[in-house]
Amino acid sequence: MVVGAGISGASIAHHLARQGVSVVVIEQAPQPAAGATGRSGGMVRAYDPDPVIGDLALASLATYRDPGCWASGRAPLHAVGAVTAADPAQEPTLRQAAGQLNDALRTSAHVVTECDQVAGIHLAGGVALVEPEAGWVAPAEVTADWLVQARADGAVVCHGLRVHAVQADGGRPLVRTDAGTISAGAVVAAVGPWAADPTPGLRPASPVRSRSIQVSVVERRPPAPPHATFVDLRTGWYAKPVGADRTLIGMPHLVWDSPVDSPPDPTHAQATVAALTAHFPWLTTAAHLHTVRAADAYHPPGRGGQASELLEGTDVPHVWSVRAWNGGGVKTAPEAGRRIADACVADAFSDAA
Incomplete structure (x- = not known):
């Protein structure tokens, strides 16, 4: 059972079903990608300062392409x-990363310095790693595609169904839902920000x-x-195009x-517009269309999100929680879902009679 039909849950379900596993996906909302996934910016690039995330993102970009x-x-x-803009002191690191990306993906990633503008973005004094072959995806569309594939491989996807508790029963999980037990x-819980207030039996080992x-x-x-998609590692500001005439800023x-x-x-x-104007001067006269607020699952300050484990155990045997992605779930979902599915299969059936 996969609890949660966001982008991570859909990827896990797809890869499990592709291996011939009997899969049931439980989603509390009436449709998939109804939480943080549906409101995500969906930016996809291979580079990330966290090497664990970067490894997953590189393989995931290949899948998205x-x-x-x-x-x-x-x-x-x-x-x-x-x-990806950064402090000039990071130039050697970015150059090394560009070479690694190009070797792995046969792309044309490169570093720009002492340049006022690149790909429609003012750098405001930083250096930047440019990945011409990266960009963005629509997370809800990606989620729907994986669920189509999962169903074609025999998975059952249930929407509007809530999990109330998970408990051990003879060494295996017993899941209590609106539709029965x-x-x-x-069980894999891929519930995003709801991991911070988990259903009984789904609490991850580490606090979220x-x-x-x-x-x-x-x-x-x-x-x-x-313009290209944009992330400034110095400030955390970001932006992406949304079609031909709109831009998302955050x-x-x-x-x-x-x-x-x-x-x-x-x-x-208002502060977001003021901040991003340094990189997109035309924002001073741009018409505001709408603002969307959501939440994501994070490790608390001090943990840094560096944990290499993709799954965390719970108090119930054979029940796991997907790690908190600290905002990086979309760009890692293809490869993370594949690896999580492999880990689940290896563990779930390791002691099967």
Whole structure:
């Protein structure tokens, strides 16, 4: 059983079903990708300062670029490019990373220095790693594609069904739901920010907190240029194009233990526009279209999100919680889902009679 039909849960279910495992996906919302996944910016690039995330992201970018991996027959990646800005002291690290990416993916990643603008983005004094073959995906579309494939391979996907508790029964999980009790060989909880307030039996070994995410979408009018996706490692500011004439902008919203459905914070929205203007000067006259707020699962401050384990155990045997991705779930989901599925299969059936 996979609890949660966001992008991570859908990837895990797809890879499990592809291996011939009998899979049931339980989602409390009426449709998949209804939580943090559906409100994610969906930016995809191979580089990340965390080597664990970077390893997963590199393999995931290859999957997002490959039409053969998708039920739709087309790759979901919008290859507008990706620009990762950093402090000039990070130039050697970025150059090394560019070489590694190009060796692995046969791409044209490169580092720019002493350059005012690249790919429609003002660098504001930093250096930048440019990945021309990266970009963004629509997380809800990716999630739906994986669930289509999972169903085709025999998985059952249940929407609008809530899990109330998970307990041990003869060494295996017993899952209590709105529709009755289900005996499972193993359970994987991919519930995002809901891991911070878990259903009994799904509490991960390490503490998880929810942290607010808030983004705004603005209209990009001529003469504003098209641009790549953008992340500034110095500040945490980010942006991505949304179609031909819109841009999504965001910056850290350091509100912890925030409910997923909290109302938008107008002060933060205004501050986001003011901050990103250094990189996109045309924002001073851009029309604001809407602001969306959600939450994501985070390790608490001090842990750093460096844990290499993709799954954490719970108090119930053969029940695991997917690690908190600290906002990086979309760019790691293809490869993380594959590895988690392999780990689940190896553990769940290791002592089967």
